[in-house]
Amino acid sequence: xxxxxxxxxxxxxxxxxxxxxxxxxxxxxxxxxxxxxxxxxxxxxxxxxxxxxxxxxxxxxxxxxxxxxxxxxxxxxxxxxxxxxxxxxxxxxxxxxxxxxxxxxxxxxxxxxxxxxxxxxxxxxxxxxxxxxxxxxxxxxxxxxxxxxxxxxxxxxxxxxxxxxxx
Numbered sequence: 001x002x003x004x005x006x007x008x009x010x011x012x013x014x015x016x017x018x019x020x021x022x023x024x025x026x027x028x029x030x031x032x033x034x035x036x037x038x039x040x041x042x043x044x045x046x047x048x049x050x051x052x053x054x055x056x057x058x059x060x061x062x063x064x065x066x067x068x069x070x071x072x073x074x075x076x077x078x079x080x081x082x083x084x085x086x087x088x089x090x091x092x093x094x095x096x097x098x099x100x101x102x103x104x105x106x107x108x109x110x111x112x113x114x115x116x117x118x119x120x121x122x123x124x125x126x127x128x129x130x131x132x133x134x135x136x137x138x139x140x141x142x143x144x145x146x147x148x149x150x151x152x153x154x155x156x157x158x159x160x161x162x163x164x165x166x167x
Contacts, residue, residue, distance in 0.1 A: 064138040069125045071143040079119055079150055083157060086115035090161050097164060109166030116158050127151060 093108025120127070130144045130151075 062136065062138050064133060065136060066129070068129050068133070068141060068144060071126045071147060073143075075122070076143065076146060076150070079123060079147075082115055082119040082122070083150070083154055086112045086119065086161070087157055089115065090157065090164065090166070093166075094164055102165075106165035106167075109161050109164045112161045113158075113166035116154065116161060119154060123147065
């Protein structure tokens with residue numbers, strides 16, 4: 001009896017997976033039905049980079065073993081601008097790849113990786129201090145907590161670029 005229920009469960013799971021993968025095939029079944037077709041999407045306007053970042057609060061902790069390198073609001077703004085540029089270029093590359101233009105899509109991903117490399121070079125000293133502060137449970141100013149939050153987004157974007165062919 002348990003084997004029959006297990007087999008039935010696997011069969012239901014397979015049917016669900018097949019149904020989920022079919023997703024957008026409704027138009028192919030009835031291509032003449034105008035009521036199911038939706039007008040084409042308008043290209044999305046590129047969001048303008050934020051100039052005023054929302055600063056996080058500082059973190060209390062042990063006295064730092066060495067002073068924090070300077071990290072200004074202008075540097076944080078420059079980081080977010082470069083990140084927005086890298087994301088936009090990467091998104092273009094993904095669209096090119098999905099449309100079948102793999103070499104062009106890969107070139108866009110490589111261009112986005114250059115932006116990420118510039119960004120990481122800009123904050124190398126600060127990110128090393130921030131990592132050491134995290135590991136040592138040091139007190140950190142608000143700018144460094146904001147940097148840590150932004151760095152998480154940088155890492156996700158870098159992974160997306162790498163996974164889509166950026167070299």
